[in-house]
Amino acid sequence: MNANKLFGLTALFNTPDELVHAAAKVNELGYKNYDVHTPYPLHGMDAVMKLKPSKLGYITLSFGLSGAAFALLFMYWAMSIDYPMIIGGKPYFALPAFVPITFEVTVLFATLATVIGMLAFYFKFPSNSHPLHDTPYMKAVSSDKYGICIEADDVLFDFEKVNLLFKELHAQTISEVYFPAVERTNIFEPKFLTLLVLIALLTSGATYVTLNKLIYLTPFDWMMNQNRVNAQSKSLFYTDGFGMRKPVEGTVARNYIPYEYKGLAAPVVPLSNPLTPTNEVMNLGKKRYLTFCSPCHGNLGDGDSRLRGQFPNPPSLHSEKVRGWLDGNIYHVIVNGQNVMPSYASQLSRDERWAVIHYIRALQKAKNASPSEIIEAKKEISSNVAP
Amino acid sequence: MNIDYSQELPVIERSITLADIDRLIAKPLDEKPDKKFFIALSITLTLLLIGAVSVTYLFLNGTGVWGLNQPVGWAFDITNFVFWVGIGHAGTLISAVLYLLRQKWRTGIARFAEAMTIFAVMCAGIFPVIHTGRPWLAGYLMPYPNQHGLWVNFTSPLVWDVFAVSTYFTVSLVFWYVGLIPDFGILRDKTASKLKKTIYSIFSLGWRNSHRNWQHYEKAYMLLAGFATPLVLSVHTIVSFDFAVSIIPGWHTTIFPPYFVAGAIFSGFAMVVTVLIFVRKVFDLQEIITVNHLEKMNKIILVTGSMVGYAYGMEFFIAWYSGNPFEQFVFINRAFGPYAWAYWIMVSCNVIIPQLFWFKKIRRTIPAMLVIVILVNVGMWFERFVITVSSLHRDFLPSSWGYFVPSIFDLGTLIGSFGLFFTLVLIFTKTLPVVAMSEIKAVAEGAQPSHNGGKH
Numbered sequence: 001m002n003a004n005k006l007f008g009l010t011a012l013f014n015t016p017d018e019l020v021h022a023a024a025k026v027n028e029l030g031y032k033n034y035d036v037h038t039p040y041p042l043h044g045m046d047a048v049m050k051l052k053p054s055k056l057g058y059i060t061l062s063f064g065l066s067g068a069a070f071a072l073l074f075m076y077w078a079m080s081i082d083y084p085m086i087i088g089g090k091p092y093f094a095l096p097a098f099v100p101i102t103f104e105v106t107v108l109f110a111t112l113a114t115v116i117g118m119l120a121f122y123f124k125f126p127s128n129s130h131p132l133h134d135t136p137y138m139k140a141v142s143s144d145k146y147g148i149c150i151e152a153d154d155v156l157f158d159f160e161k162v163n164l165l166f167k168e169l170h171a172q173t174i175s176e177v178y179f180p181a182v183e184r185t186n187i188f189e190p191k192f193l194t195l196l197v198l199i200a201l202l203t204s205g206a207t208y209v210t211l212n213k214l215i216y217l218t219p220f221d222w223m224m225n226q227n228r229v230n231a232q233s234k235s236l237f238y239t240d241g242f243g244m245r246k247p248v249e250g251t252v253a254r255n256y257i258p259y260e261y262k263g264l265a266a267p268v269v270p271l272s273n274p275l276t277p278t279n280e281v282m283n284l285g286k287k288r289y290l291t292f293c294s295p296c297h298g299n300l301g302d303g304d305s306r307l308r309g310q311f312p313n314p315p316s317l318h319s320e321k322v323r324g325w326l327d328g329n330i331y332h333v334i335v336n337g338q339n340v341m342p343s344y345a346s347q348l349s350r351d352e353r354w355a356v357i358h359y360i361r362a363l364q365k366a367k368n369a370s371p372s373e374i375i376e377a378k379k380e381i382s383s384n385v386a387p
Numbered sequence: 388m389n390i391d392y393s394q395e396l397p398v399i400e401r402s403i404t405l406a407d408i409d410r411l412i413a414k415p416l417d418e419k420p421d422k423k424f425f426i427a428l429s430i431t432l433t434l435l436l437i438g439a440v441s442v443t444y445l446f447l448n449g450t451g452v453w454g455l456n457q458p459v460g461w462a463f464d465i466t467n468f469v470f471w472v473g474i475g476h477a478g479t480l481i482s483a484v485l486y487l488l489r490q491k492w493r494t495g496i497a498r499f500a501e502a503m504t505i506f507a508v509m510c511a512g513i514f515p516v517i518h519t520g521r522p523w524l525a526g527y528l529m530p531y532p533n534q535h536g537l538w539v540n541f542t543s544p545l546v547w548d549v550f551a552v553s554t555y556f557t558v559s560l561v562f563w564y565v566g567l568i569p570d571f572g573i574l575r576d577k578t579a580s581k582l583k584k585t586i587y588s589i590f591s592l593g594w595r596n597s598h599r600n601w602q603h604y605e606k607a608y609m610l611l612a613g614f615a616t617p618l619v620l621s622v623h624t625i626v627s628f629d630f631a632v633s634i635i636p637g638w639h640t641t642i643f644p645p646y647f648v649a650g651a652i653f654s655g656f657a658m659v660v661t662v663l664i665f666v667r668k669v670f671d672l673q674e675i676i677t678v679n680h681l682e683k684m685n686k687i688i689l690v691t692g693s694m695v696g697y698a699y700g701m702e703f704f705i706a707w708y709s710g711n712p713f714e715q716f717v718f719i720n721r722a723f724g725p726y727a728w729a730y731w732i733m734v735s736c737n738v739i740i741p742q743l744f745w746f747k748k749i750r751r752t753i754p755a756m757l758v759i760v761i762l763v764n765v766g767m768w769f770e771r772f773v774i775t776v777s778s779l780h781r782d783f784l785p786s787s788w789g790y791f792v793p794s795i796f797d798l799g800t801l802i803g804s805f806g807l808f809f810t811l812v813l814i815f816t817k818t819l820p821v822v823a824m825s826e827i828k829a830v831a832e833g834a835q836p837s838h839n840g841g842k843h
Binding site: 015016017020035036039040041042045046051054056057074078082083087088094098107112114118119122128129132133138139142223 | 406543550558594602610621628837
């Protein structure tokens with residue numbers, strides 16, 4: 001006798017008819033944990049074993065529908081929301097043109113879900129350590145014999161009784177199957193540890209070589225070394241040596257509005273601010289101020305630069321002088337620059353400049369105002385509406 | 388020769404035992420490959436090498452090494468792509484459609500045809516990638532979140548093609564593998580070699596022939612067949628959209644999807660018959676892949692060949708009936724213009740010669756059918772050539788007319804694709820069972836329980 005735990009008792013038959021008869025008998029006696037093993041599916045065995053119809057179709061259906069919904073919604077999102085683009089005069093959500101891909105994704109999801117669901121969920125595969133493996137019984141049923149196995153964990157299982165039952169059914173061979181001895185592997189085995197270290201070294205070495213050496217070798221560097229002019233590099237093609245072409249003299253950008261006092265020391269007649277300080281304008285002004293002005297002028301306009309002396313600090317925007325300026329004077333400085341401050345004409349559009357001026361005014365007022373004035377100002381701003 | 392067609396013919400000719408079936412089918416896997424195998428392999432590898440050299444030269448120099456140029460911007464590349472995708476249709480048709488139609492005779496040929504599907508789609512997949520001229524950018528065909536913030540154009544037939552062909556490949560591979568799982572179990576239990584046993588165990592995933600598993604397995608197989616059937620029709624439909632959705636006269640036709648699908652089945656079956664004629668002889672499988680099988684496939688070739696012939700006629704009718712002078716010019720030019728030679732090769736190989744299959748004697752004579760199916764393959768290649776090239780070479784302006792002549796690199800790539808296909812077929816015959824062992828056993832005589840439920 002074997003020292004290991006008994007898995008079950010098996011019986012082999014020569015013909016499918018005998019097996020159908022045996023399975024019917026075993027089922028009739030009330031055994032639950034039994035299974036028949038055949039080289040190919042036997043027709044009618046489902047009914048004999050009283051198996052419920054497979055529910056695999058529900059997995060297929062739900063994943064198929066998810067695939068369809070996913071494909072359709074994804075294409076809708078990509079083509080209508082994330083990057084809307086009109087192609088061939090079709091609407092953003094061009095349903096007929098989405099049908100082929102929706103169909104393909106449906107089939108793909110349904111197929112993979114069916115197979116993975118069957119193997120992993122129903123069969124609990126991979127399971128190469130099952131006790132039936134490597135038994136003469138398994139070798140027989142995978143070739144040309146028809147077998148039945150009653151498992152020892154069935155409540156009705158009794159070795160002698162089952163043995164007798166199989167004999168009565170004229171089984172060709174009856175054999176018991178035991179659980180295999182449990183194999184224990186020590187993970188601190190020096191061989192295994194050496195293997196781990198080698199794998200780690202190999203992986204990191206290969207990664208290092210790939211990312212630091214290999215991609216700079218031909219042909220992987222072809223994309224880097226193309227016949228093109230890199231940004232800021234000298235052109236050998238144009239006689240002036242510039243890679244980038246300048247627009248024709250007098251070219252004006254879209255939405256460009258000329259400033260008549262550009263280049264003068266001071267505006268002849270300072271312009272007045274055309275924008276009403278609404279919430280939107282103040283928010284725009286704040287955003288642009290924080291991006292372009294605050295590095296030198298400080299977040300609140302105190303002249304406390306964040307540049308740590310890499311660029312001279314400007315004077316405070318809260319001085320009597322700046323507070324006394326008209327909006328048009330500040331505008332002039334933004335467009336023209338002043339002392340070491342360069343022109344910000346190319347960074348800020350006309351409206352953005354005026355919005356920044358509103359924001360500076362708000363900062364000035366906030367720094368030099370009484371609490372009641374602040375409340376009043378807030379009320380005024382929030383009640384403003386764009387003209 | 389007197390066959391009673393009113394009775395279903397036995398699937399296996401001689402009554403052989405189940406163990407014999409295993410032994411017969413597993414024999415090529417257990418034996419060392421013989422001299423003939425190596426001779427065949429050296430021929431296919433030579434072809435493959437020719438292809439590899441051509442493709443390497445192409446990558447180094449660009450698509451200018453091919454004969455195509457304006458106005459013929461698509462030539463051998465797309466011809467070969469459509470040809471190979473078409474070949475790939477027979478496998479899934481045999482394994483899925485004939486399964487749903489309860490055609491038991493499919494069992495003998497299904498595994499092989501499915502394998503050919505996978506290899507043919509692999510050959511096909513090469514061409515769209517290399518014909519872009521910048522194959523290293525092929526990854527852009529997949530919609531993945533990238534730093535350009537761009538998605539692929541989901542309304543483009545070329546993107547549908549990517550989805551269709553890659554889905555078809557994946558599903559065919561999964562379908563094939565699911566069919567192989569029980570056979571891996573058989574091989575695992577049969578083999579004496581320890582290495583082979585480990586490999587088969589891994590791929591069998593621990594298959595136990597349990598009826599509780601068979602029940603779900605059969606359900607899954609049916610579901611997969613149910614999905615593969617519309618899929619196989621959709622794939623060549625979408626391939627035909629590559630042409631039909633454009634506005635080129637000769638391409639812009641609504642008949643293209645059914646016409647392409649019929650042509651795909653036609654060429655696929657022809658290729659399966661071509662290869663099976665050799666396989667059944669070399670591996671001694673005449674009892675399992677019988678002349679009855681070949682005859683049935685020849686009948687399908689006859690039917691689909693006639694459908695293709697009908698489509699050829701209907702294209703001409705519509706060209707006349709539409710009253711569109713450009714359409715009429717293209718079709719008259721197709722039959723009588725500079726590419727008339729290709730057109731008439733196509734018509735004679737695809738429509739006229741398969742009509743010989745009306746004769747039972749020819750349907751059942753191996754040398755005759757071998758000649759016919761090879762001519763069908765030639766004809767179907769020329770069909771795609773005619774569609775692609777002859778529609779393009781006469782542009783709207785006579786000043787931009789041209790004539791495509793293939794360069795040696797065009798021919799080398801075509802030869803290479805055949806080399807790849809037959810190399811894979813040869814390796815397959817020596818590594819995996821070419822016939823589904825568990826399926827064949829299930830249709831052998833006396834394999835199923837008698838109807839009285841086993842009560843003797």
